[in-house]
Each structure stands twice: as structure tokens, then as C-alpha cells.
Amino acid sequence: MSSDEQPAVSGEVTPAGAGAPEVAPRRLHPAGIAVLGVGSMRELAVPLLVAFAAAVFGGGGQPILRAVVYAAIGAVIAVIAGLVRWMTTRWSIGDGRIRLRTGLVSKKETDVPLARVQAVDTVHGPLQRLFGVRGVQIQTAGGSREAEIVLPAVSRDDVEVLRGALRRPAAPAVVEAAPLAEHRLGRRRLMVAALTAGQVGVLLPVMAVGLQLGESLWGEDLDRASRQGSRFVPDSATEWLLTGVAVVLVAWLVSTIGAVLGFAGFTITRDGDRLWVRRGLIARREATIPVARVQAVRVVEGVLRAPFGLATVRAEVAGYAREAAVAQTLFPLLRRAEVEPFLAALVPELADGLDGMLRPPSRALRRYLLRPITLVGALGGVACILFPDLAPWPLLAVAPAAAHGAASWRAAGWRLDQRRVAIRFRRLAITTVLAPVARLQQHGTRQTVLQRRAGLADIEIRVGAATRGHVRHLDASTAMALFDGLRREAVVAGGPASPPGVARSR
Amino acid sequence: MTTAVAGVAATVVQMMVGGTWAILGWGAASVVAVAAIVVSPELRWRRWRWEVREHEIDLQRGTLAITRTLVPMLRVQHVDTKRDLLQQVLGLATVVFHTAAGANEIPALTVAEAGEVRDRIAALAQAADEL
Numbered sequence: 001m002s003s004d005e006q007p008a009v010s011g012e013v014t015p016a017g018a019g020a021p022e023v024a025p026r027r028l029h030p031a032g033i034a035v036l037g038v039g040s041m042r043e044l045a046v047p048l049l050v051a052f053a054a055a056v057f058g059g060g061g062q063p064i065l066r067a068v069v070y071a072a073i074g075a076v077i078a079v080i081a082g083l084v085r086w087m088t089t090r091w092s093i094g095d096g097r098i099r100l101r102t103g104l105v106s107k108k109e110t111d112v113p114l115a116r117v118q119a120v121d122t123v124h125g126p127l128q129r130l131f132g133v134r135g136v137q138i139q140t141a142g143g144s145r146e147a148e149i150v151l152p153a154v155s156r157d158d159v160e161v162l163r164g165a166l167r168r169p170a171a172p173a174v175v176e177a178a179p180l181a182e183h184r185l186g187r188r189r190l191m192v193a194a195l196t197a198g199q200v201g202v203l204l205p206v207m208a209v210g211l212q213l214g215e216s217l218w219g220e221d222l223d224r225a226s227r228q229g230s231r232f233v234p235d236s237a238t239e240w241l242l243t244g245v246a247v248v249l250v251a252w253l254v255s256t257i258g259a260v261l262g263f264a265g266f267t268i269t270r271d272g273d274r275l276w277v278r279r280g281l282i283a284r285r286e287a288t289i290p291v292a293r294v295q296a297v298r299v300v301e302g303v304l305r306a307p308f309g310l311a312t313v314r315a316e317v318a319g320y321a322r323e324a325a326v327a328q329t330l331f332p333l334l335r336r337a338e339v340e341p342f343l344a345a346l347v348p349e350l351a352d353g354l355d356g357m358l359r360p361p362s363r364a365l366r367r368y369l370l371r372p373i374t375l376v377g378a379l380g381g382v383a384c385i386l387f388p389d390l391a392p393w394p395l396l397a398v399a400p401a402a403a404h405g406a407a408s409w410r411a412a413g414w415r416l417d418q419r420r421v422a423i424r425f426r427r428l429a430i431t432t433v434l435a436p437v438a439r440l441q442q443h444g445t446r447q448t449v450l451q452r453r454a455g456l457a458d459i460e461i462r463v464g465a466a467t468r469g470h471v472r473h474l475d476a477s478t479a480m481a482l483f484d485g486l487r488r489e490a491v492v493a494g495g496p497a498s499p500p501g502v503a504r505s506r
Numbered sequence: 507m508t509t510a511v512a513g514v515a516a517t518v519v520q521m522m523v524g525g526t527w528a529i530l531g532w533g534a535a536s537v538v539a540v541a542a543i544v545v546s547p548e549l550r551w552r553r554w555r556w557e558v559r560e561h562e563i564d565l566q567r568g569t570l571a572i573t574r575t576l577v578p579m580l581r582v583q584h585v586d587t588k589r590d591l592l593q594q595v596l597g598l599a600t601v602v603f604h605t606a607a608g609a610n611e612i613p614a615l616t617v618a619e620a621g622e623v624r625d626r627i628a629a630l631a632q633a634a635d636e637l
Contacts, residue, residue, distance in 0.1 A: 295606075318606060441607035444575035446568075462607035483576070491562045491578045 023093040023161060025101070028086060031131030032153035036089075037082025038127060039152065041074065091151060093165050098138065100149045110149055112138065119274075119288040120163055126282055128152075134159050181345040185266035185279075185332055193312075193333035196304040197259035263332045270346045275330070293318045296435035296463040297330070297350045299339055303428050309336045313343070316435075316464035328466075343434075352420055352434040357413025364456055364473035368409035372401035412471045414459065416485050423461055423469030433461070433469035437489035445483050447476065459483065508546075512538035556612050558626055561634065563603065565610060581605040582631040587620045603627055 028036075089102040098117070100110040123135035136159060138149040154162070185193070264281035275289040296316040305311060313330040334342055336354060343351035360368075376397050383394035411426035421440070424432040440461055447457040457479035460470040474482070516528070516535035546569065555566040563582070566574045585603040593599060599620035601612040615623060 440578070441581045441605040442575055442577040442610070444565075444573060446571055446573045448571040452572075462605075464606055465608065468607070483574070487562070487576055491576070491580075 023091075023165070025090040025092040025099075026158075028089055028091075028151060029131070029133045029153045029155045029158070030086070031128070031133045032089070033079070033082040033086045034131065035082070035125075035127050035135070035152040036085040037078040040081035040085065041078040091149070093162075098149060098162075098165070100151070112148055114165065118290055118293065121285070121287045122159060123286070124284040129284075132156070136162060138162075181270040183268050183331060183342060183346065185263060189333050190260065190263055190266070192310070193263055194256045194259035196302060196308075196310065196333075197255050259332075263329075266329075266332055268331060268346060275346065277329075279329075289315070289317055291347060291349060294347060294350060295439045296433055296467050297343060297347065297352075298467055299354060299432040299434070301336070301430040301432075305333075306430055310334070311336055311339060313339060315347075316467035318464065350434060350436070352422055354422075354424075354432055357415050357422065357424055358478075359413050360409065360471065360473045361456075361475050363454070365406065365409045367451075367454070367456065367473050368412075369402055369405040372405040373398055376401035408472075412473075414471050414474070414482060416482060419489055421461065421486060423459075423471060425470055425472075431469070433463065433467055435461070435463045435467070437486055439463055440486060440490045443483065443486045443490070445479050447479075451476070461486070508542040509539040512542075551614075554613070558623060558630070560630060563610070563627065565612070575610065577603070577605060577610060579627075579630050579634040581607075582627060582634075585624050585627045585631065587624050589617070601627070603631075 084104055085102070088104045088107075089100070091098065091100045093099075093114075096114050098112050098114060100108075102108050117138055119139040121137040121139060123137065125135065128135050131153065133153045133155055136149075136151040136154050138151075261281045263279055265284075266279040267277070269276040270291075273291050275291055275294070277285075277287045277289065279285055294315045295318055298314040298316065299311050300314060301311045311334055312332055313334060314328050315330050317328065330346070331342060340351060340353050377395065380394035380397050384391055387394075408426040411424060411430045413422075413424040415422040416437070419437050420434065421437050422432060422434050424430065440463060443459070443461045445457050445459055451457055451473065455476045456473045457476040458470060458472045459474055459479045459482050460468065462468045512535040516531040549569045550567070553567060553569055553572070557564045559579075561579050563577045563579065564574070565577075566572065583604050583606065585601065587599045587601050589599045593614065597617055598614045599617045600614060601620050601623050602609050603611075612620075612623065
């Protein structure tokens, strides 16, 4: 595998374009009327809802009849919008390029050389399934938020035509003949993955909002409740606790259902120089990831998963950073010990172990503890002053904070061997970043005044927009050695590594 | 920013405790303000170092916490200069260079120098890509 992750960027017609069939400008499958119509409905959802609400709640008359009329008007608008968008959308292949023309008033033409196409992804949402068509997304190397060409409804034959036109004939026969490595998510794994999908980071804000909502609702009700003598309002600590538990349970249930829908039937296949990911229950998604564009692997041991030795494997894919997470999860749930064999089978280019890390020195433990303890202690102190009734209790939060600090110290580690770097750190989840040094976008050190006195320093690496790793409080000389080691591998023909000499002013 | 925080804190102290503590609070706030307005920018400016080498860009900055960042030239995608209103008045410009992982800045150079640095980084990044 070449270490050059840039796609072929040349003006010439490549073999991929030369051998490709020409496709005269054609419309989407007629099912596109429905798909595009629903799409425009979605864009208009808010104004429509407002109109609907106005119809139901505003003024007298027959609210239900009015609502029905408005809904009908909405549906008609959707059909017309879908029809217009369908009639004005045409795609074609020719001259080694794929073209998309769309728009009635403001016309938009997208023109992508076939050689630049990175992947052809398909989506079968509920609507596409209903009509037996596929949505196609054509990805190029550009870092834009969405796929460069989106065809919401294409017949199966046309999908094959597109795939055929965009397939690169470059892959040698030897690779084709190699047995395909494939990994499927079984039903039991799916359940475990779904049950542990809830990130505390996601749960907490939901919980806070829920509690606040409850408070404001019940705050209002309290007057009425006391007046009426009835109470379905929590007024004791137990009831508040129960409410909290209920909110957490609901949030957890939502995240579980979401994960089941998203990850059902998750299958990843290595096919030559591509990874092929399929997943999803209602909206079936397929994505192809060129292996050369996988910059780094992130192994995330979530809060609910780490105690059971379970982890998720994610990828930093160049050009996909801000796009659908479809392309980012390499596998939703693995045992820790299975990660290395999994990577070795599917992405040997990036496979590396999770263990054998070098750790921050034991004198750093104090500093890992100090920050959370002072921070939470100060917050607890303020809480005690503001709510004297609760007096010593908020200070108890220091204990879990300290435990988290100690856990962060235990998790922190790094390894640099040959041309690969591994960095492990803990925020809430433990994240291990595995990357070839040649793929680093930047790296750096950081040292505060206090660290300087203790002879400690932090190190940070960035592989992509989403993949960053840092280890705090390494021995300062170790951090400098790591900085220089990364520099030697990442920078071609690096000279002496003295700090920057040019003062910023002249 | 720091000055504003110190001022707010002093106000809070005055409202909640009052008396001698308030005077002490305002005193402390003034010290912080002097440090933030007079001393800190000078120090930060003096500590800001950067060097554009053939294969890498090396940045070092910070007073209380010193951060050093190394960006391989091979990773630089594009580079531009920007000038906010204050910089336009003062005849300064900031060089911003982007990688797949985000942007880094070399702030407040003279316009001529910023232009030179931008062109130099662009040329070196181009050369690194052709390697």
C-alpha cells in the first residue's frame, strides 16, 4: 500500500474514464418524484408545522377540517415540488466525467472526473425500498460536508451502470483473487452494542434538560397541586431520585433503539483496496472506503463498555470527517483482545496492538488528581455556599472526580515503534489512536510553568479533523524525545530539531 | 477577557460580602487588569516564535503554558492571510495555514512580511507535494 494518500489528480483521461460506458443525459427513476417531494417537505417542515398549529389552535370553526385541508395542501405542494425537481434533474456519463444538472430557477451543474471519484455509496431508505430503487451518493476527495453528487432514486440497473463506470480497473488480479476478509455483527453482539451505546456524555445533557423541564412543569403545578390538595408532583428526595432514574432510563432506551436501527446487520468486507461497510435496519446504508484514505484507527472503550473489556473501532477517513458516521465506524463492538486480529485481517496497513504502552511517571499521578479535585472541590464549595441546606454533600463529588483522575493516569500511554505511533488517553471513554507517523497532520508539546518545575510536559498529535490524541504529564525529556522521534518520521529529511529561532518580531 | 472576568468577580464580591472585602476585591481586580492589559500582551508577543523551514513549520508560543507545534509542509493544504479591522488600522496581517486537521495561525505580522511568509509556505507546500 502506497503511503501517498492523495488521489490521482491529473488532467488526462485515466483508464477508468477511457473504458467507461457513455450514458446519455437521463432522469432519475420516477420514484424520485416521491423521494424528492418528501425531501422538499422536510425542508418546509417547520413552516408547515406552524401553519398546521395555527389551523388547529387559532380561531374557531372546525379545527380538524382545517387541519386536513392544510395537510392536503402540503401534500400537493410536495408532489409538485418533487415533480419539478425530478423533471429538472439529469445525470450523464461521458468524456470520462459524470455530470449532474439540476434546478429550475437557479441551475446547478456538477461535473466530476471519474478518476477523482473515491466511492459510490448506496442508501436504501424506506421510500427507496418501497419503489425498489436505490439512492446513490458519489464521493470524491473533497472535504465538503455532503457527497458531491447525490442521486436520490436510481434503478438497480443504473446503479450497476454507475458502479461499472466508476470501478477502477487498476486493482491487480492477485488482489481480486485473495480471499475476502469479512466481519459481521451477530445478533447478540448487536444487542450488547446497543445496550452499551449510551454515552454518559450524551445522557447527562438529556438528563439535565429533563430535570429542568420537570422542575419548571412541576414548579408551576405546585401552586395548583397544593390548592387542589392533589399531588402527583415529587416533593421528596426519593421522588426526585426516581424521576432522575426514569429520565436516564428513557434516554438510555432511546440510544439503544437508535443503535439497533443504525447497526443492525453491520458487515464490513475488505475487497482489494476498498473497505465495504453495510449497516442499518430501516435505512440500509452501504459505504465504500478506499483503504488508502484511512488515516488512523481509533479504538474507543466507552464508559459502559470499558468495564466489560469491550470497544468500538472507528476510522479517520480523509474527506469523510464531517460526513455521515457510516464511513467512520469500522466495527461497533469487539472484545479488546479481538481488536488487533480484526485490524490485521481488514486493515493490516494500520493494525497495531493496544498494549505495551509506555506510561507517564508515577510522580505525574499527583497532577492527574490535582486538577479534578480542585475543580470539583471549588464547584462543590460554591454549591455549599449557595445552597446551605445541602451543606457538606456537594463536596462528596470530589471522590468520583479523584477516581476519574486516577483512572486517567492509569489509561494514559504512548508507543512509537518503526513508523507507527499509538497514543492512549481517557476523557470519559478510553481512546487509543493508532496511526502511521507519516499520516500525522501535526504534533506538539505543551508545558505549563508548574510542569516545568516538575520536569513534566504534555504531548499532542492530530491525525485528522476528528482524531486527536494527547498524553498529559509525561517526563519532559520523554516528551521531547517523542516530539523529535515523530518529527524524524513525519518530516522528510528533517534537520536539527532546535526550537524555532526566529523571534516573531523584527 | 481576563480583565472582564476579574471585574465581574470583584462586583460579585462587593454585592455578596461588601465592606473591606469589596475594596480588596477591587484591588485584586486592578492588579489583574494591569497584568492582562500591560504585561501579558508584551510577554506573549515576545514569546511568540515561528520558523518556516523547507519541510516543516515550527511554532512556539505562550507564557504560563508554552505550546510548541510542528506541522509537516507535506500536510499544508492551503495558506492565506487575513486582516481584521484592528489589523487594517495598524497595517498588520495574520497568516493562516490549513491542514486536514484544522488551521494554525502566525498572528500580527506586517502586511509585507505576511505576504512573503504566505507565498513562501505556498511554494514550499507545493514543492513538498511534488516530491
